[in-house]
Amino acid sequence: MSSIRIATWNVKSIAPRQPLNARREWIEQVINPDIIVLTEAKAQEKGSGTWDGWTSLYRQGGIDSKRPWGTVLASSRYQLEQITTVKKKFSKYELDTHFPGALVAADVYEGQESWGTIVGMYGLTVDRNGDSNGSGRYSVPTLMNDLEAILKSGRTRVVVAGDLNLHPQNVTHLFTEIGLVDLIHYTSEDRENLKDCVGCGVGHECGHLWTHKNGNADGNGKAQQLDYIFASKDLLDEVDVVTGGIQDFPDAWSLSDHAPVVVDFVR
Ligand SMILES: [Zn+2]
Secondary structure (H helix, E strand, O other): OOEEEEEEEEOOOOOOOOOHHHHHHHHHHHHOOOEEEEEEEOOEOOOOOEOOOOEEEOOOOOOOOOOOOEEEEEEOOOEEEEOOEEEOOOOEEEOOOOOOOOEEEEEEEEOOEEEEEEEEEEOOOEOOOOOEOOOOOOHHHHHHHHHHHHHHOOOOOEEEEEEOOOOHHHOHHHHHOOOEEEHHHHOHHHOOOOOOOOOOOOOOOOOOOOOEOOOOOOOOOOOEOOEEEEEEHHHHHHEEEEEEHHHHOOOHHHOOOEOOEEEEEEO
16 A cells, blocks of 8 residues: 655754754655745845755745745655635736745646645734734634635635644644544544643544644643644545654654645655
């Protein structure tokens, strides 16, 4: 049985803990994804390499001059055909206009064969005026207009992944409303309870993944999940295993302040 592995990881290009080459090697050797959504990512970092060997899609220059990083969609094994517009009934809808550089979408091909669609997104921590508000509570619902447009364009096999800067209690139901299933929640019975999970929304036996370090002193952070992977209903039967967080990637904090989330789909 073959599979397709899709991952998301915030690689902290803002203040890298390790050179890009070291993070790329860790991705290749430890995560080993077929497709990965990288957030807070730079396509190149000075003196420390590029994404050579990967097909990568991103906005040149990142979000803006203050934030020269963004969302990167990369694959080592599949062809990614970027989607910049989707058809609406009487018009075209242009993607990634709300926070340019935060959302990247592509149809996934293996040769001529279409697998589905992958969307990478990042919940910028800004309000409607662009001022910092400390969470994705304004940006994520805004970016979800793009997700709805993609889902309404006739695409039925859609995976969405990224760092939303929101806790699970503000995420799972929001995405259910547009037909996207939170795969960490969906597979929660496969995992142990995450003790003292911040913003959980479920309580005991939540099965959330600790994906953001959230604290300076080693070991003194509070367990919180900010990173997610969702799938449209047509893909649920193909979900095999969901892993991630510091639970499955115990050395992640040495490379970033986030740990990855990984989903294997059967093929
Ligand atoms: Zn929880």
